[in-house]
Amino acid sequence: xxxxxxxxxxxxxxxxTTSPPAFPFRKRRRxxxxxEECRHRKIKCDRSTPCGPCSRSRSKTCTYQNLQGDxxxxxxxxxxxxxxxxxxxxxxxxxxTYDQMTxxxxxxxxxxxxxxxxxxxxxxxxxxxxxxxxxxxLLNRVQTLEKKLLDASxxxxxxxxxxxxxxxxxxxxxxxxxxxxxKGNKKSNYEKMKFRGQNHWMKHIKQFxxxxxxxxxxxxxxxxxxxxxxxxxxxxxNSAQLRYLSPQSVPLDFRxxxxxxxxxxxxxQGYIRTFESVFRIIHVPSFMKEYAEFWSNxxxxxxxxxxxxLLVMAIGTCFYQETPxxxxxxxxxxAAATQWIHTVEAWISTPYRKPxxxxxxxxxxxxxxxxxxxxxIDGDSVWVLAGSLLRTAMQMGLHRDPSQLFQMSTLHAExxxxxxxxxxxxxxxxxxxxxxxxxLSTDDFDCKPPSNVDDSQIDExxxxxxxPKPDTTFTESSIQIAxxxxxxxxxxxxxxxxxxxxxxxxxxxxxxxxxxxxACQQHSSAIHFWQSTSSSDTTLAQPTPxxxxxxxxxxxxxxxxxxxxxxxxxxxxxxxxxSRQATLETSLSLLASAIPDPQGxxxxxxxxxxxVGLFRNIPIHATVAVAFELTTRLSAxxxxxxxxxxxxxxxxxxxAVRKFVDICEARLEAEEHSVKAYVxxxxxxxxxxxxxxxxxxxxxIRRSLKESTDFCVEALERRAGGSEGESMGDMIDESxxxxxxxxxxxxxxxxxxxxxxxx
Numbered sequence: 239x240x241x242x243x244x245x246x247x248x249x250x251x252x253x254x255t256t257s258p259p260a261f262p263f264r265k266r267r268r269x270x271x272x273x274e275e276c277r278h279r280k281i282k283c284d285r286s287t288p289c290g291p292c293s294r295s296r297s298k299t300c301t302y303q304n305l306q307g308d309x310x311x312x313x314x315x316x317x318x319x320x321x322x323x324x325x326x327x328x329x330x331x332x333x334x335t336y337d338q339m340t341x342x343x344x345x346x347x348x349x350x351x352x353x354x355x356x357x358x359x360x361x362x363x364x365x366x367x368x369x370x371x372x373x374x375x376l377l378n379r380v381q382t383l384e385k386k387l388l389d390a391s392x393x394x395x396x397x398x399x400x401x402x403x404x405x406x407x408x409x410x411x412x413x414x415x416x417x418x419x420x421k422g423n424k425k426s427n428y429e430k431m432k433f434r435g436q437n438h439w440m441k442h443i444k445q446f447x448x449x450x451x452x453x454x455x456x457x458x459x460x461x462x463x464x465x466x467x468x469x470x471x472x473x474x475x476n477s478a479q480l481r482y483l484s485p486q487s488v489p490l491d492f493r494x495x496x497x498x499x500x501x502x503x504x505x506x507q508g509y510i511r512t513f514e515s516v517f518r519i520i521h522v523p524s525f526m527k528e529y530a531e532f533w534s535n536x537x538x539x540x541x542x543x544x545x546x547x548l549l550v551m552a553i554g555t556c557f558y559q560e561t562p563x564x565x566x567x568x569x570x571x572x573a574a575a576t577q578w579i580h581t582v583e584a585w586i587s588t589p590y591r592k593p594x595x596x597x598x599x600x601x602x603x604x605x606x607x608x609x610x611x612x613x614x615i616d617g618d619s620v621w622v623l624a625g626s627l628l629r630t631a632m633q634m635g636l637h638r639d640p641s642q643l644f645q646m647s648t649l650h651a652e653x654x655x656x657x658x659x660x661x662x663x664x665x666x667x668x669x670x671x672x673x674x675x676x677x678l679s680t681d682d683f684d685c686k687p688p689s690n691v692d693d694s695q696i697d698e699x700x701x702x703x704x705x706p707k708p709d710t711t712f713t714e715s716s717i718q719i720a721x722x723x724x725x726x727x728x729x730x731x732x733x734x735x736x737x738x739x740x741x742x743x744x745x746x747x748x749x750x751x752x753x754x755x756x757a758c759q760q761h762s763s764a765i766h767f768w769q770s771t772s773s774s775d776t777t778l779a780q781p782t783p784x785x786x787x788x789x790x791x792x793x794x795x796x797x798x799x800x801x802x803x804x805x806x807x808x809x810x811x812x813x814x815x816x817s818r819q820a821t822l823e824t825s826l827s828l829l830a831s832a833i834p835d836p837q838g839x840x841x842x843x844x845x846x847x848x849x850v851g852l853f854r855n856i857p858i859h860a861t862v863a864v865a866f867e868l869t870t871r872l873s874a875x876x877x878x879x880x881x882x883x884x885x886x887x888x889x890x891x892x893x894a895v896r897k898f899v900d901i902c903e904a905r906l907e908a909e910e911h912s913v914k915a916y917v918x919x920x921x922x923x924x925x926x927x928x929x930x931x932x933x934x935x936x937x938x939i940r941r942s943l944k945e946s947t948d949f950c951v952e953a954l955e956r957r958a959g960g961s962e963g964e965s966m967g968d969m970i971d972e973s974x975x976x977x978x979x980x981x982x983x984x985x986x987x988x989x990x991x992x993x994x995x996x997x
Contacts, residue, residue: 271285273288273292274301446925471913474955492581493536493537505551505571507554508554549609552578595633620672639655649696667852668851670732673735680725692714693714721793731754758793797820798824804818805822829857899919920946921942921943924941
C-alpha cells in the first residue's frame, strides 16, 4: 500500500512498513500567476497588489503564491475613508492614531518562535517532497513575520525616545457652544441638564464681575466655610420642602378635601378676583351655580367639578388674607393646596382613566398649570406641560374659529375662544421663561379673539349670537382681548428670541419693538379711558390694579427681552443707546409696585411673594437690567455737562434694586426654596453702594455674601423646624448658589448658551 500520498499517513497504523512507490509522482503544474482569490472565483486577475477584482469586491486579502516556493505574499486592502466636510479634532486624532498603528504593524502580531523550533520541525517531518516544500514555505513565512515584528518593536521603542512620532491618546470630545467647556477632571452631570434660553436672566449675570474680585481675596478657610453653608442651605431647603411633600392621609373621596364653606368662599373669590379676570378659564355664573348645588348636596356633585373646585381654591390660597387670629392659618392652607394639586395630578395620571377631549378636562389642565406657578410647586416644567396643553387644545379643534366648525351654542363658542386665548398665553409666557421654542405660529390657528361681553350676557340656552359691547366699554373679557390682539407680534418676538439660528438684526428688533410699543400705548390709553368713565359713572366697571399689572407684565417682558442684549452692547457702542434707555424704563415699570384695590387687597404683592416661574423670573430679569445700567453710570467718567436729574435717576434705580432684595427676603421667610436670587441681589446692592461711597468693593461684597448666606440659613431653619434633613439636591427646585465655583474663581459661571447641568 502506498503511504506517501499526503494525508494517508495519518490513517495508517504505526506498524505498517513503507513500500516503494508503484507509480511515479505527478509533475507539478505550471505556477499560477493569478491571486488565490481570483483563482478560486475563476475570474481574470490583473496581477496587481492588490488586484483590481479584489479591490472592487472589497476582499479582505489578496494573496499570491510565491513563485520560488518560499511563502505566499499577502497584501491587505485598506479602504480609504473620505475626510469629513467639517474639521473634527477628535476624528483627526483617531485617524492619526490609526495610521500610526497600521504603519508600525503591517502584519498581525504573533508570538515569536525560536529558529531552532523551525529547524526541528523540518527535520522531524519525513513526508513527501511536496509536503516538505510546503512546510519549508510556511517556515520561511514565519521567519519573515518574526523579522517584521522585531523591526516594528524597534520602531516603537525609537518612537518612545523621540525619534519617531507616537500615537497620542484620544482627547475628550470638545463640547459644542451649547455646553460648558471641558474642565479637566471635574465631574460633569450628564444626566441632570437644563437648557437656558437667550433671554434667561443667568445669561446676563456675567456682566457683573463682583464675585470674580474675591478670587484672590478669599482664603481657603473662608471658601471651606462658604461651601459648608451652601450644603447646609441645600439640606434645609430640602427639609422645608419635604414638609409639604410628606405622606399624609389622603382621603379616597375628592369631596373630603374641600374645606369648610366660609374658607372655601374666600378662596374661590380670591381666584375669581385675580386670575379669572385675566385668563378666563371658567364661565363664572355656571361655576357658581354648581358651587351652590355642591354645598346643598356634596355627594351628588360630579367628580370633574370637585376637581375643578380644588384647583380654583389652590390658586385662591395665594391671595388669602391672613389675620393674627385667622383660622385656618395661611401655612395650613398652603400645605392643603399642595395636597390638592398632587391629588389632581394623581387623578389625571390614573392608568385606568381614559383622558377625554372635553372642555371640562381642558379647564382642569389650564387651572393646574396656573396653580403650579402660584403655589411654589414647580415653575420650571411649565413649558413642557404647556406644550402638552397646546396639543390637547388643537386635538379638540380649539385652534379653529367656532364659525368654521359645527353649529354650537353661543356660550360654547365663546368659551372655546377664551380657552384658546388662555392656552396661547400660557404657552407664550412659558416659552419666554424656559427659552424653549414656541412651536406655534400665526399660520397654525384662525381662532378669533374673545368677544367683548360679560359672562352674564351668555348662558347655556342662548343660541343667537350675542352683540358684543364696544371696545370703549370695559368688560370681564377686556384684559384677555387686549392680550390676544398682541399675539402676532409677541409670537414673532418669542420665535426671534428662542431661535438659535436667528440673525442678529437690530433693524428687525426695532421693528418688533415698535409694533409692541404701539400696542402697549393703546393699552394705556384704553385703561385711562376706562378709569375716567367709571369715575363719572359708577355703574361702569374699571380694571383692577391686579389686572393692569398682569397686562403690563405679560407684554412689557417681551420689550425687555428684545432690548436688553443691545443695551449691554451700548456700553461700548452708542448705536444701541435707544435700547439702553428703553431697557431701563421697561425694567423700572416691571419692578414698580401695584397700589392696593379699593377693598384693600394687595393681590399683586401676594403673587410676588409666593409665585414661581414667570412671577419670579421677570423681576430678576428686570433687576439685572437696572443694576447693569446703574453700575455702568457709576463706572463711567464724569460728564462735562452736569445733569440735575442724574442723582434722582440713580436713587430711583437703587431703590428698585433694594425693593427687589426685600421681596426676595420676604419670599425666603415665606416658602422660597432657592437662595440664589437673594444672595445675588444682596451682592448687586453691595456693589452699587460700594461704587457710590468709594469703599473697598472686595470687602463690601464679601461681607454682604456672608450676611446673606447666614440669613438664608436662619430663615430655612425656622421653616424647617431646626431639622436639616438627610438627603440633598434632587428634590430641590433649583440648588442654592448653583453656578458658584468656589475652587476655581468664586464666581457665577453660567455657560454662554445656557446649559445648566453639565457637558
